[in-house]
Amino acid sequence: MKKKPHFDCVALIGIGLINSSLARVIRRDSLAEKIIGCSRSDATLEKAKKLNLCHSYTTDVSFAVEGADLIVLGVPVGANKQLAKIMGPALKQGAIVTDVGSVKRCVIEDVKPHLPESVHLIPAHPVAGTEHSGPEAGFEGLFENRWCILTPEETADPDAVEAVKNLWLQAGMQVDSMDAYYHDQILAITSHLPHLIAYNIVGTAYDLEVVNESEVIKYAAGGFRDFTRIAASDPVMWRDVFLNNREAVLEMLGRFSEDLSVLQRAIRWGDGDTLEELFSKTRDIRKGIIQAKQV
């Protein structure tokens, strides 16, 4: 039951890939009377202005949020705590604070304590993205057919949850709701570990002295280029993801390394059966992804 949401004033804190794409959706579908764009960087505000993404622009967080009924935090997750401290006292009664971060437990821990009683915190994670950053990187279709995960606490206000849910449905997403802890486990394997591995292999290639960099680049079509795309993602955003989902990432990384040792041993000892068996079963998951239209 999709219902077009409507807000008087939406404050976008941070205007990167996700929030700038969201701004485009809000304008396209007239989901708010007013959009305020807030960034600590004047250059980012200038870019957003040129793109006509918002109705007004400011570097002042308190000023941005004071009249807003929806606040969307779209900054590296490590910045949320400081932001919450600043904006807490300025928030309107009954306002909804949501976010778009890739880790969810830390949002509750960092933001919740600084919000007034009457303000609703509804953490959200639109699982969509590209390797590009900044206001120019956004586009309306970014969210189409992807999943958004909400992680409201059990005590969260149902109307506030519904409002955030409707926003992402309107953006073209399917919406799920789950516990923040479980979200962080799933994303550790489907997103955080893949990024870590991609950054790592590109780093390994960068440091090689036996093969020079221009050759790595020239022959990247054999698989490497896909990793370089992922490893071109925003460095500060990803630094914060790893620092804020430490236990889950280390757990998945431990399993990955264990499994990799088995492959290493199979290669060393010429055990083709072990290799072929693994390489065959991984095709099943790909088929599932194609069937689920998440390609």
Next chain:
Amino acid sequence: MKKKPHFDCVALIGIGLINSSLARVIRRDSLAEKIIGCSRSDATLEKAKKLNLCHSYTTDVSFAVEGADLIVLGVPVGANKQLAKIMGPALKQGAIVTDVGSVKRCVIEDVKPHLPESVHLIPAHPVAGTEHSGPEAGFEGLFENRWCILTPEETADPDAVEAVKNLWLQAGMQVDSMDAYYHDQILAITSHLPHLIAYNIVGTAYDLEVVNESEVIKYAAGGFRDFTRIAASDPVMWRDVFLNNREAVLEMLGRFSEDLSVLQRAIRWGDGDTLEELFSKTRDIRKGIIQAKQV
């Protein structure tokens, strides 16, 4: 100086992604009077027939090569030795034997000893591909703007090298020539290790008991899906790559694991600077790939 090559009869041994794409190019540009398709599988020959890829079809390798002036081995590299033994006595004087495998030293070791003196072995590796296999997966444009690496021995006949080079130029590739050992080192980092890592992480996700498979699939858009694409590549072909480029892959894997330990430690101890530094420098390689039009 691109010169359109011409052959009387080309024998394609194996009609998978690469050889079936090559067949399309040869037909499109009339590069041969006759193309013979050879596969040990009747089903594959049937598919190739339906697609009208060749002029004749056979499961008999000796029969396929006996009149051919160019023989292209397009099978998993582990199968080359046995093939060479069978076809050796049937080869025409002065024929050129080439291949399309992802490992090159083993081709020289496995094939050369079984060829008559008068036959030229010119190993080649068109660095292009998709995760799909079989005759239906091929298409004319597969090679466009990619690199092909030739690894002829120093004593190789220049005219034979030129013929193979012209074939790949005609297919739209840029062509490089280098030592087979060096090729195997480069490809270990740009192709073999990325595939190993992708297979491994998809396997790790497959085995997880804390997160179920349908959720891994649903939320794959956060990075995981790119790995599943690579991990859907042909299992037997890749098994043979790892078994036949063992030393180079183990060397690169050792470096990768070392580097990964540094990241693991940085995450455990909350060392954001180390993470951010790596995540920033990997962007350079991506820029290089974009500039080199290898995206």
